[in-house]
Each structure stands twice: as C-alpha cells, then as structure tokens.
Amino acid sequence: MCWERDEAFVVSEFVKGIHMGRRPGPSSLSAIPVTTLQAEIRRRQRSVTPLTRRREKLLAKLATLDAQIRELGGNVPGGRVRPQNSTNLAEGLAAVLKGKTMGVSEAADAVLKAGYQTNAANFRTIVNQTLIKNRSMFKKVGRGQYTAA
Structure with missing residues (x-):
C-alpha cells in the first residue's frame, strides 16, 4: 500500500486500532512516515481552537x-x-497523634472529629498512606500503631 496516497486512511486506521482496544504491533507506528504523523498532529491542534470557542459559547x-x-x-x-x-492531612494527623498512639482507623476518626473535612470514600486508606x-x-510504634514523632 502506498502511504503517500492515503495518509488520512492510514492514520485513521491506526487511531481506530488504538480506540478499539487493539494494541498496535511493534511496526505499526514506525511504518507511518513522520510527515504523516506531523500532519495528523497539526490537524488535531487546529481543531482545539474551535472546540474551545464552542465550549465558551455553551458556558x-x-x-x-x-x-x-x-x-x-x-x-x-x-x-x-x-x-x-x-491545615493539610499530615499536620492534622500530627496534632491528633501528639502524645498518643493510635491505629489507622482511630487516627482517621480522630482527625475527622478535629474538624478535617473530606469527601473521600477511602479516607482510611489515605490516612494510612499519609502515615507511611x-x-x-x-x-x-507497632503493627498498625502510630504516634507523632
């Protein structure tokens, strides 16, 4: 197949392959000439401005x-x-844990009672990551037990 004759087809097939969940083979992208890829990038960049204008009108x-x-x-x-x-979560936890030893769930509950606000469904996990x-x-101090340093 001659790439120069149908560059748009080649690029669209490559993009379609990505969107359809097919992983392109090792030579798929390397088979497309650089000029074709650059043209596709320019085409996409040109469509950003009209989309931005449309978004502003809709807003x-x-x-x-x-x-x-x-x-x-x-x-x-x-x-x-x-x-x-x-304050951030780490500072809030440090204030709650000062002079005390708590587990992750206890620390999460204590920092919430101290006024820290969150919408996170996995807040306990976030507290655990912050402590680690x-x-x-x-x-x-022990397994799952922390105190302020």
Whole structure:
C-alpha cells in the first residue's frame, strides 16, 4: 500500500486500532512516515481552537439559563465543592497523634472529629498512606500503631 496516497486512511486506521482496544504491533507506528504523523498532529491542534470557542459559547448559554431559573425563583445546583481545610492531612494527623498512639482507623476518626473535612470514600486508606509516607512526622510504634514523632 502506498502511504503517500492515503495518509488520512492510514492514520485513521491506526487511531481506530488504538480506540478499539487493539494494541498496535511493534511496526505499526514506525511504518507511518513522520510527515504523516506531523500532519495528523497539526490537524488535531487546529481543531482545539474551535472546540474551545464552542465550549465558551455553551458556558455562556448555561449562565443565561441559570440566571433565568434564579429569576423565576428556582434553585440552580452548583458543581461539586471540594472541602477546604486550614491545615493539610499530615499536620492534622500530627496534632491528633501528639502524645498518643493510635491505629489507622482511630487516627482517621480522630482527625475527622478535629474538624478535617473530606469527601473521600477511602479516607482510611489515605490516612494510612499519609502515615507511611511522612516518616519524619510519624513514628510506627507497632503493627498498625502510630504516634507523632
């Protein structure tokens, strides 16, 4: 097959192969000329600006709709809000563990009671990772037991 005659077909077939879950063989990408790949990159980059403009127009329409809903006394649901904490998790854990020894679950509960906010479903796991990662702040006393260093 002559690559120069049907570059778009070759690139689209390669991309389709990736999207269809097929892993390209070791020579799939290397068989496509660099100029063809560069042309595909330029084509994709050109489509970013129109998509950005379209997104901005849609956001403006959405803002108009939100204003109309509020005007009629309706309530517009906001986006997901990430909790803001005054300290990071490591500092909060250090304060809770100061002078005490606790397990991971106890430490997670204690830091939540102290006011740390999170939406994480796996918060206990995050606490465990924080305790393991910050060896300068926390000392492992026993299996699953930590204290502030």
